[in-house]
Amino acid sequence: MMRFPTIAQITRHPAFETAVWKLRPHQSGLLPVGATRGGPYNISWGIHGNGPTKMMLIGGLGVTRADWQRQTYHFGHLHGDRYSVLLVDNLGVGASDKPLHAMKGGYTTPGLARDLLEVADHVGWTAPRSLHVGGGSLGGMIAQEVARQAPGRIAKLALWSTTARYERATSGSWSEHLSRIWGMVAPKSLEADVQGIARACFPASWLAALPADDDIVDEDVEEEKGADHKARRPMPMPMPMPRFDTNYERWAAGEIAKHRRGHITRTGHWMQVFAAARHSLSAEQLQSLGDEVGRERILVLHGDADGLMPVDLGRILMAELRPARAIVVEGMGHAPIQERADWLNGVLEEWFADEERPSG
Template structure:
């Protein structure tokens, strides 16, 4: 995109230009799941409502990816590709659309992170990764399935992951909380906070909406860099289908910059009126905004899961959930115990799973390896 010294937010390309790029139709990868379904959940909790889920891979190590506010399960596509396709013999990856998004239902009711955690737990029981009634006081998991779950949650997904760990701590092999918070707190002045909240409800053009999300999620320095995403190859990678919409196009393409790839993904999501709705977004926003785990509850999570099994990751340039939130989460969960793993990254934004893909995968593999060893298993 040219010299980084000359680049500003205003020099980034408009959404209309990105839509015309040949790579646009290839932005969302067609990764064929090993298993998938729509599960009715929440009977007696305001449901039933259907949750869309997928499992990629057939390996013995079970990874549970929980996505954040206003995002679909396909936002994990880099992790799904790496763990569930390129390393399908080692890992099984479960990802789902939280209620309100994607192919899951959008019930008009009060959402909470604890209820969304219960949705996920029902899915985990349905696919056989938990006992049939995991929240029953008389439930006992099969010894071979105890502490078998590696839970990775980002942003609001990290809040849901906290609730999962609070409900089923004995099933967690590792708990990985990315760019998240125990509770959303005001780290600005009162009037700045009021303006930020008001802006979320003000109708915006598609251009302004995507640009605003970009500024909160990633640093400009990453956006202007060349798009070097590792693309799936339908010819060599198992269960990777060619891009949609063209019988002639049999490969995935690069954009000019990371920003263009981000915009393409956002546009494909936001222009899908069935899978991304304003009501679903606002209901999830309420859940995230009202999430609250007290220091006492977090200490309970840490003690029941085990601090040596917990990772908290945060970037100092995170503008969506600012770094002081991460610092408090580390403090509350760590309790001064160095066994907890705190990863603070200078200059990193809100989405390390996209911004620093290879590094992130390496960190997760190390965490997974440690959890498996603690449980007397080894990664194949």
């Protein structure tokens, strides 16, 4: 078993300050949403790029806008003339509000989806078949609800490392699965928390491997002040910087930074856990989702080495939703946005660019 470096060791590493790339959005703000659902509460959002293909990427449990940096840089900066990438800090994480009580329609996957659609309405992303939606884990559950609430606005839908509902998995006992989930979400020290999430989400071989030789991006980002604003066109500046020695160190540095900025709290974390636990779509509801969105528009991916959400749950989703493309990826863990960022970017680029066929 890999011996993880301590948080103190990681924060002293010369590369620590480069772990979170400073990518300036073209537009961003804090939007009050949920006025008729127990709110209003503020949701932090940002758009990177100004291209015609509108991408909405939806984060999972504890995932903030910064966690998407490799997708943000690829689509919203390197190819920002082709893509506009909308990122949102879900209720309970990042710079969005983190209220304790489960407001009416708030900390549920339908409520979190409604928040996203209010943001999309606010920025004018309302045209039919214009939204290219992607999400993993809890983000994949929210993406399912976005598609259910606005099927006519979906151009393409990509789901990964997610499920329609929690049920008994055949790979190991259900009690073992629940034990793994509890081991990740139970209150513990930051040291144990980061290490536990790493073990659940990533293959050990990836955690111990040398990081890819990525460029470090620094755009001298400005802090949000709460009002919507348009930033200047970003000018990514790859810079030669110190490198971490393992993927674990690089990933853990990002997690430590989120905690230091107050973007992860116990309150928000547990409210998001409750939302994921209560997500449940029946086979009939998935059938309706596929019919209304159009199965030729839907892609589902799941790794067979997912230690948090067993691949059997992904197989059930594939069988009941019957998407045009369903792929079980050998050796992939729970979080491809980091573990297989370049590969996932290529999959999404191909899928979102694929010529749409009539759905009816």
